[in-house]
Amino acid sequence: MPKKRGYHHGNLRQALVEAALGLIEAKGPTGFTLSEAAKQAGVTPAAVYRHFEGRSDLIAEAARQGYEIFADVMQYAFDSGQPSALAAFEATGRAYLAFARKYPGHYISMFESGISVNRTPELAAASARARAVMERAATELSEHIPQDKRPPAAMFSAHIWAMSHGVVELFARNSPGSQSPFPPEDLLESGIGVYLRGLGLIAPDS
Incomplete structure (x- = not known):
């Protein structure tokens, strides 16, 4: 499982953005889910909603x-x-x-x-x-x-x-x-x- 960079380094918000950027490049802006971004960042899907209301906000x-x-x-x-x-x-x-x-x-x-x-x-x-x-x-x-x-x-x-x-x-x-x-x-x-x-x-x- 990927290292939980957000929790360990106190910058989960930016870790999610970086994960989203990689997914956007690979799959397009509508080709990924928040769950995938969370997995890439090494956190649970529920953690995403502490920073973003949805994929569009991300x-x-x-x-x-x-x-x-x-x-x-x-x-x-x-x-x-x-x-x-x-x-x-x-x-x-x-x-x-x-x-x-x-x-x-x-x-x-x-x-x-x-x-x-x-x-x-x-x-x-x-x-x-x-x-x-x-x-x-x-x-x-x-x-x-x-x-x-x-x-x-x-x-x-x-x-x-x-x-x-x-x-x-x-x-x-x-x-x-x-x-x-x-x-x-x-x-x-x-x-x-x-x-x-x-x-x-x-x-x-x-």
């Missing part, structure tokens, strides 16, 4: 932690790309792919579980922090566009977020029957390039 906590990591990854990428606004913006797109690969359980909890980011104030705040990094990158990149022609930063960043998400879902997570002849990073970079040229943010021949 997944929501996994998503919240994922957004916190995601925001840190995006912020680091943005800072590393400075002082060029373009380099910083492109770095956030690449960071999206890197996060999806390194933290698949978190990624699935965040984007494929059906859990609303507004389920809890803490989850909403973590999600907003991640979005704010991309919006800041979009704002800085589009500062030289006349204000009356400048797209809203939230819309601008949402387009890139959607593009990044599409590349991840179709080509970066081994989706059956959807292998691309190009690396996902190249697909995303070229897609961002087309988008930015359309906005006049980079020269057509750059």
